[in-house]
Amino acid sequence: MNRHTIPLGRILGIPIGLDYSWFLIFGLITWTMAVGYYPAEFKNWPVVQYWIVAAMTAIMLFVSILLHELGHSVVAMYYKIRVKSITLFIFGGISQIVTEPTTATAQFWISIAGPAVSFALAGIFFLLQTIFTGFVPLMALVKYLVFINIVIGLFNLIPGFPLDGGGIFRAVVWGITHNRRRATLIAANLGRFIAYFFIILGVWQMFTGNFINGMWIAFIGWFLENAATGQVRQLVVHDMIAGHRVSQAMNRQFTAIPADTPLQSLVDDHILGSGSRSFVVMRSNEAVGLLTLRHVKEVPRSKWPTTTSAQAMIPIERTKRVVPDAKLWTALEEMDRDGVNQLPVMVGGEIKGMLSREDVITFLRTLQELGT
Numbered sequence: 001m002n003r004h005t006i007p008l009g010r011i012l013g014i015p016i017g018l019d020y021s022w023f024l025i026f027g028l029i030t031w032t033m034a035v036g037y038y039p040a041e042f043k044n045w046p047v048v049q050y051w052i053v054a055a056m057t058a059i060m061l062f063v064s065i066l067l068h069e070l071g072h073s074v075v076a077m078y079y080k081i082r083v084k085s086i087t088l089f090i091f092g093g094i095s096q097i098v099t100e101p102t103t104a105t106a107q108f109w110i111s112i113a114g115p116a117v118s119f120a121l122a123g124i125f126f127l128l129q130t131i132f133t134g135f136v137p138l139m140a141l142v143k144y145l146v147f148i149n150i151v152i153g154l155f156n157l158i159p160g161f162p163l164d165g166g167g168i169f170r171a172v173v174w175g176i177t178h179n180r181r182r183a184t185l186i187a188a189n190l191g192r193f194i195a196y197f198f199i200i201l202g203v204w205q206m207f208t209g210n211f212i213n214g215m216w217i218a219f220i221g222w223f224l225e226n227a228a229t230g231q232v233r234q235l236v237v238h239d240m241i242a243g244h245r246v247s248q249a250m251n252r253q254f255t256a257i258p259a260d261t262p263l264q265s266l267v268d269d270h271i272l273g274s275g276s277r278s279f280v281v282m283r284s285n286e287a288v289g290l291l292t293l294r295h296v297k298e299v300p301r302s303k304w305p306t307t308t309s310a311q312a313m314i315p316i317e318r319t320k321r322v323v324p325d326a327k328l329w330t331a332l333e334e335m336d337r338d339g340v341n342q343l344p345v346m347v348g349g350e351i352k353g354m355l356s357r358e359d360v361i362t363f364l365r366t367l368q369e370l371g372t
Helices: 021-041 047-078 104-131 137-154 163-177 180-207 211-241 262-274 293-295 328-338 358-368
Strands: 005-011 015-019 083-089 092-097 257-258 278-283 287-290 342-347 350-356
Touching: 015 021, 015 047, 015 137, 021 047, 021 083, 021 104, 021 137, 047 083, 047 092, 047 104, 047 137, 104 163, 163 180, 180 211, 211 328, 211 358, 262 293, 278 350, 287 342, 287 358, 328 358, 350 358
Parallel strands: 015 083, 257 278
Antiparallel strands: 005 015, 083 092, 278 287, 342 350
16 A cells, blocks of 8 residues: 555455545545436435435445455455455556466456456346335435446456456457467557547547546546556566566665664665665674665654664565576566565575666666667
């Protein structure tokens, strides 16, 4: 979870978060339903009832989206793929699945699970309509939830990355060609084409009098285009560093500090003085831990003068690490999976260097300059 996300708890061990942008879309949906949809469909309700049912609709919409994302996550976990978090935000929800599926079959079932949940929810809400027939507000709510879950399911089946349909399409191409890279590139480029269609459609609607709907369609297209482009960029990065080892990109010049160094001295002399962000904590010429800027920030500023590096560090035995001969792409995936920005490079118990995301970026720039 990042600082823009409100933690809501865990489901099946998966952290659930609410991005601040959610409040904007929650308010917009509530307002739209309270002054537009419900008054048009159901006459003579008290004004407060329109707003209460509208707010319940917005909440249940995002519950539906959360269950949709949990569908992806549960199947991913079945295939032993870790799910880092699920976040609800302005465009819906996203499951942060740490690593790529290793087979076309896994990709297919993970992708199709979300729409399957949405269609199942539509069926459940359809059955609930008969139960709530005598209570109009609840009947109105579940009637809308039938419609919106069908829309969510169908929209996500559009065959272009990053939508679920793009994942399904990628799995099919992958299964036929036995080439994951080619399948990803085809699905991502199809996703970009679909995104441009949404952007053009949105702009056209904006200039033909339907400004609000057109703006949202264009925004959705922009979001899809960015996500699809990100997939292509990830492929390019993978191709560039494929075959390269950690030893080629790591920084052999790392900063070692005594275990009794106060955090205030660390900040003044090293972090502010040299811009260093990670440190190897030493005791009697032996590495005992790793200390990063994030660990420093976790300690209240008022306690920096009295808190030592050893007290704030993560012990070396609990530190994620790589060996110099490890594949560079694998190390980058480990950083993403574990949510860290650097890894110590170790042989046995000895630290040979540090590998950070910045080191990988610098290595990529060098490869580009060399034209390799």
